[in-house]
Amino acid sequence: MAEPFDDALAGLRTQIDEVDQALLSLLNQRAQLAQKVGHIKKQQGSLVFRPEREAKVIAGLKSGNPGPLQNDAISPIWREIMSACRALETPTRVAYLGPAGTFSEQAALGFFGSSLVKVPCASIDEVFHVTAAGAADFGVVPIENSTEGGVARTLDLLLSTPLFIVAETSLNVRHNLLRVRNDLRDIEAIVAHPQALAQCQGWLAQHLPHAERRPVASNAEGARLAAQDPTLAAIASLRAGTEWGLHVVSPAIQDEAHNRTRFAILTHPEQHPSPRASGRDCTSLVVSVRNRPGALHDLVVPLKTHGVSMTRFESRPARSGGQWEYFFYIDLQGHPDEPSVSAALQELRDHCAFFKVLGTFPLDTH
Numbered sequence: 001m002a003e004p005f006d007d008a009l010a011g012l013r014t015q016i017d018e019v020d021q022a023l024l025s026l027l028n029q030r031a032q033l034a035q036k037v038g039h040i041k042k043q044q045g046s047l048v049f050r051p052e053r054e055a056k057v058i059a060g061l062k063s064g065n066p067g068p069l070q071n072d073a074i075s076p077i078w079r080e081i082m083s084a085c086r087a088l089e090t091p092t093r094v095a096y097l098g099p100a101g102t103f104s105e106q107a108a109l110g111f112f113g114s115s116l117v118k119v120p121c122a123s124i125d126e127v128f129h130v131t132a133a134g135a136a137d138f139g140v141v142p143i144e145n146s147t148e149g150g151v152a153r154t155l156d157l158l159l160s161t162p163l164f165i166v167a168e169t170s171l172n173v174r175h176n177l178l179r180v181r182n183d184l185r186d187i188e189a190i191v192a193h194p195q196a197l198a199q200c201q202g203w204l205a206q207h208l209p210h211a212e213r214r215p216v217a218s219n220a221e222g223a224r225l226a227a228q229d230p231t232l233a234a235i236a237s238l239r240a241g242t243e244w245g246l247h248v249v250s251p252a253i254q255d256e257a258h259n260r261t262r263f264a265i266l267t268h269p270e271q272h273p274s275p276r277a278s279g280r281d282c283t284s285l286v287v288s289v290r291n292r293p294g295a296l297h298d299l300v301v302p303l304k305t306h307g308v309s310m311t312r313f314e315s316r317p318a319r320s321g322g323q324w325e326y327f328f329y330i331d332l333q334g335h336p337d338e339p340s341v342s343a344a345l346q347e348l349r350d351h352c353a354f355f356k357v358l359g360t361f362p363l364d365t366h
Ligand SMILES: C=C(O[C@@H]1C=C(C(=O)O)C=C[C@H]1O)C(=O)O
Pocket: 033, 034, 037, 038, 048, 049, 050, 051, 053, 054, 057, 081, 082, 083, 085, 086
């Protein structure tokens, strides 16, 4: 009985081998074209990475995808192909919150593909610093989480940095309780990034009410510490668990099943021009208004007048000597090349005591 199936399998596998050879040949043709683009860019003195072009490539493929490959598979496959093509032009150095196994590393690899030079950093501050100093071409920082809201340190640093946002990417963040021992007994402390502790507080209150919550610089750092001390448990990714040889005592302990984190890709304006319009763009700003009646209302009027949608509005205290003044982080739909967006930005600029465009970039293609 096995034989006819074996023949059928062998025949199909021969066909797959042929398709793979054809794919390889096509991929090499693509790589050669990308190299030619690279030569032209070198002559122009312009940078290799064009997030808006990559977003368009992926959006175009998704819209014309006849299947059976799922559209969700398109983005990771082509990000990897474009990563390999880019690497032929120049190495891309990417700074992120390390060490190995952090969600920031996963976001960096997902966005830039695996052909990159990793620059793991000890803190979000260091990612900004290293990128601003030119020791990395890009920095990847968490900016917002669907359970916990804005990442305060990133928002504060964006205010004063010379860097700007050229792209965004987001990840489903699943937290796992990791430990040397495979049980919940005698855990004295949970070591994790404050965001992860916050995203799992319901589960922790229920299952480990008496264990100390000990904030550390990153979840992967927590995993490293937990690997050395059986009284500790870490909250981190499965990758961090594998990296440090830990048991997954409880998987997916985050309070929200669909916990997502959005990351900003930062670069230096001298390194990189602001991305051109991709057709599906976001413009991020931070502004402050003088405290008077109707100030907040006046802030949204220019958007309404010019028909520009606001997709995010978040406030942070301005730390102005306890005076209850705020910075507002606003995401608008569209690109300043569009007359409506440009007019709205101009009016906002005139209204605001402080006005800074953090970046204009293509929306996440996932
Ligand atoms: C080839 C190019 O350079 C890079 C590689 C891309 C690709 O492989 O498709 C797309 C945009 C750039 O990041 C290009 O600009 O077209």
